[in-house]
Amino acid sequence: MNILIVDNDSKALNTYEETLSNNKYDLLLAQSTGAALELVQSESVDIVITAWDMPEMDGLEFCRRIYQGGFNTNIYTILISDQETNIDLIKNLGTVVNDYIRMPVSPIDLTIRVAIGARVARLENQINRDRDTLKKEYYPTVRMLSHLVHVYNEDLGDHSRRVAEASVKMAQRHPGISTDVYPTIRAAGLLHDIGMVCVPASILAKKRTEMTARERVLYLSHPIQGESILNENEKLRPVAALVRMHHEQYNGKGFPDTLAGNQIPLPAKIIAAVSLYDNLVHRGKCSLEDIPTQLQRYMGYQLDPNLYQYLVQLNLDNMVADARKKYQEVRFEDLTEGMVLARNVRLKGGAMAMPFQTKITAAMIDKLSQYNERGYIPNKFYVYKW
Ligand SMILES: [Fe+2]
Missing domain, CATH: 3.40.50.2300 (Response regulator)
Incomplete structure (x- = not known):
């Protein structure tokens, strides 16, 4: 000294x-x-x-x-x-x-x-040494693992990134979460489904009701698999604990530990709530206008009723952002004749498949259908709103 x-x-x-x-x-x-x-x-x-x-x-x-x-x-x-x-x-x-x-x-x-x-x-x-360690080791490790999730499954990667961003936003509004927990929440949002890399991709594409008993066991193990992957790094243990809990439900009917109510820590509830919201919007194709009504169906069951207002606020933010956008993201199944591409469509190797401002025709949909079936292009297109 x-x-x-x-x-x-x-x-x-x-x-x-x-x-x-x-x-x-x-x-x-x-x-x-x-x-x-x-x-x-x-x-x-x-x-x-x-x-x-x-x-x-x-x-x-x-x-x-x-x-x-x-x-x-x-x-x-x-x-x-x-x-x-x-x-x-x-x-x-x-x-x-x-x-x-x-x-x-x-x-x-x-x-x-x-x-x-x-x-x-x-x-x-x-504290400064810990902060340096965070910058040099923790964040690059989280980014690397998040990249792995994205490479394993693009949709899962996109979902995880949206969950991370929205969970931190919700945490910042919630008086029960202190600022020092934000990095853990962000990392847990990014990596909540990392255990899915232990589940074959063919199972990932199925609904839970379509899975065989063995597939279901594998699927249900993903929070524990995620926890054990992250526990390999001591600094990620708080993240690992949240990852294990991301499918717990307010009513105690979640997995793997059937925790209920206040047995589930608030950061884990936030990640679960945001993940539910994101699934409704992006997988359930629920319109943002319908979200408040849809969410009420989950209150007291999957969703802690105390988080409802925060999800509605998040939804309002997304409605405002959506109204400002000149383009929308659509999947192949939603492409229709007359839509105009707002971004280039590129093959996964990077080669141009269709330039932006192309007006979609039936022939083009056929061509994109072949690319899509063979997995040559990501199933995500940006078209101008009309
Ligand atoms: Fe999950």
Whole structure:
């Protein structure tokens, strides 16, 4: 722990140095704020103790330079002065200045305040290291796994991305979710169906009522499979727990653990609710206008009634966004003569199959039908609204 002590009074400087001399701290000394600024730039400083009343640049201004200068925003600053109160100090406490010691400074007071500062600085450094780890390891891993889901099944990948985005949006509106949970919710939304990669693609295409008993067992295992995949990475364990619960239902008739009501954590309920909504819109072909009525059928069963209003709000957002769009997304089955392509249709290898602004004819539908049957093109087309 590096501590920089700044005072133009050499007697005071020596006293502070003597008080803090022990094995725990490496002490740097400066008799002017100019020299201190150079040390902050060149050395790794964790705590600054500075006298307020200094010639040229006073201690408060020095702390402000540190705070705004981008040297290291996590330097813990302690100001020493004989001033009793000062509006400028009060305004800057907690940001520019972290602590204030009134003169005369007793050795025990200085020792205790520095020990507190050292603990805060250590915790802040730990938080920064964790944040770096998140950036370097956690997010790339989540993106990689999300890409895998998308490659395994494009529709599942698109569904998962929409669920992630909308779940975070709902979480941001919900007073019961704190900001530090958002990354976990986003990751769980993206990866809630990652266990599906353990289920053969032929089963994925079936409704649950069409599955054989064996296929059904495989399908029902996907939340547990997803959990066990994610549990391989310790940092993803909170995500894994939510993934296991994404098919639990409010009425206790979900799977795999038949949890009910408040046994299901709120983030898991949000992901389940948004996934239900997305399935109604994109798989059930329910119009956005009908969604509020449709959702009422699920209240108290699959859906926690307390989340109904949040889904309706989400639906309103989508209605507004939809009204602003000049194009709509359709599947092959919905293509009809007269529609005009709003985006190029490309083969999966990237070659152009049909340029945008092409007006769809019956012959083109035949051609696209052949491509579609052979899996040459994604089953997703963008056409202008008409
Ligand atoms: Fe699922």
